[in-house]
Amino acid sequence: MVKNVGDGVSSKPIRIRAHHLLCMQGFQGFGYSKEFTENMAKITEKVLQNPSSFIKIVNGSDSICECCPHYDKGICTGESSSPNVIMFMDSLVLQNLKIEEGSIVSATQISSITKNLDGQTVNEICGNCSWRKKCLFFQEKRL
Numbered sequence: 001m002v003k004n005v006g007d008g009v010s011s012k013p014i015r016i017r018a019h020h021l022l023c024m025q026g027f028q029g030f031g032y033s034k035e036f037t038e039n040m041a042k043i044t045e046k047v048l049q050n051p052s053s054f055i056k057i058v059n060g061s062d063s064i065c066e067c068c069p070h071y072d073k074g075i076c077t078g079e080s081s082s083p084n085v086i087m088f089m090d091s092l093v094l095q096n097l098k099i100e101e102g103s104i105v106s107a108t109q110i111s112s113i114t115k116n117l118d119g120q121t122v123n124e125i126c127g128n129c130s131w132r133k134k135c136l137f138f139q140e141k142r143l
């Protein structure tokens with residue numbers, strides 16, 4: 001079980017939905033729109049290159065979704081995926097990493113808590129995601 005380090009955290013943690021823990025590590029600058037990729041790049045850099053930052057892992061829309069063209073009133077309306085599919089991906093990540101929804105973890109923990117996901121599990125989590133061929137995380141875990 002991942003330790004929740006929320007107690008005593010002073011700066012506000014960045015909301016990150018569970019499956020975006022994988023997306024952020026595989027991000028190569030591609031995305032749904034210019035606004036989306038700029039925001040994703042900004043958040044990814046802020047989290048992954050700032051060891052003192054904290055994230056709150058959620059099963060729902062996050063700070064990356066906020067600039068996505070598929071984001072509408074707090075819900076993902078992606079054409080290739082329904083909100084249920086996206087939330088299922090989040091649930092699979094939470095379940096496989098044994099993380100409770102709402103846990104707050106240090107940015108430095110992201111790599112260590114996700115590195116043990118095996119190729120089969122990643123394949124299941126990522127499902128029919130359209131970014132599989134461009135995602136470094138997926139490519140590195142590919143069976």
Ligand code: SF4
Nearest residue numbers: 065068070071076078
């Ligand atoms: S496709 Fe859905 S889950 Fe992905 S960033 Fe856009 S709104 Fe969020």
